[in-house]
Amino acid sequence: MSVFASLVEQLADLLQPFFHASAAAAAIVLFTALVRLLVHPLSRAAARGQRARAALQPRIAELRKKHGGNQEALQKAVLELHVEEKVSPLSGCLPGLLQLPAFFLLYHLFSNSTIGGHDNALLGHSLLGAPLGGRGVEALGDGFGSAGPVYLVLFVLVAAVATATFLRTRRAAAEAGTGAGATAGGGAGEQLPGLGAVTRVTPYLSYFTLVTVAVVPLAAALYVVTSTTWSAVERAVLYR
Numbered sequence: 001m002s003v004f005a006s007l008v009e010q011l012a013d014l015l016q017p018f019f020h021a022s023a024a025a026a027a028i029v030l031f032t033a034l035v036r037l038l039v040h041p042l043s044r045a046a047a048r049g050q051r052a053r054a055a056l057q058p059r060i061a062e063l064r065k066k067h068g069g070n071q072e073a074l075q076k077a078v079l080e081l082h083v084e085e086k087v088s089p090l091s092g093c094l095p096g097l098l099q100l101p102a103f104f105l106l107y108h109l110f111s112n113s114t115i116g117g118h119d120n121a122l123l124g125h126s127l128l129g130a131p132l133g134g135r136g137v138e139a140l141g142d143g144f145g146s147a148g149p150v151y152l153v154l155f156v157l158v159a160a161v162a163t164a165t166f167l168r169t170r171r172a173a174a175e176a177g178t179g180a181g182a183t184a185g186g187g188a189g190e191q192l193p194g195l196g197a198v199t200r201v202t203p204y205l206s207y208f209t210l211v212t213v214a215v216v217p218l219a220a221a222l223y224v225v226t227s228t229t230w231s232a233v234e235r236a237v238l239y240r
Helices: 002-055 057-067 071-084 091-109 136-140 148-176 195-215 218-238
Strands: none
Touching (some): 002 057, 002 091, 057 071, 136 148, 136 195, 148 195, 148 218, 195 218
């Protein structure tokens, strides 16, 4: 934690001439961008995996006709097909999982009053008057005070990104004949065990970021907002 706090402070010092009192917030955005750059190769691999899974859909349709109502045999055959073609149905989860440590570091860093036995100097930083250790639910519950406008802008941005992600995910699921756009006779539940419910719920998960931004420290919320915006742009490029 002390090493990470020192890294954020050093980035803030570098950015201070440009962002002044909001330098620490800018440092968090920059740190998030660096993390996303590190996992970008995995995001590209996930995009290739999705295209490979899409290419298997005609063969999966043939397996569905072959096995008819025998769901157990169908699921086994589909799993064997994925293994044979070396396509993982869950490869797209890896980039998100690898970002969790960075998010939790920021969360704990701006949730503790002391670090290494010393006062946490980072809690003295702010973004346009909103403390980086503050939380959206507290700011909005305090009559929109000085921090209220900052959180309102973040909520609007997150809602816009979440809606774009929701529409794209639902459209992709419908085109693949799975998830939210699937019919009862051709859903993902027939393709892989337990994935039917997951693909139906997935389009709505983007809105969970609104809750996250409201309850975590502003520093962690900045990470979430920056990362989800990056994801939206990245997916628009990689999955076009």
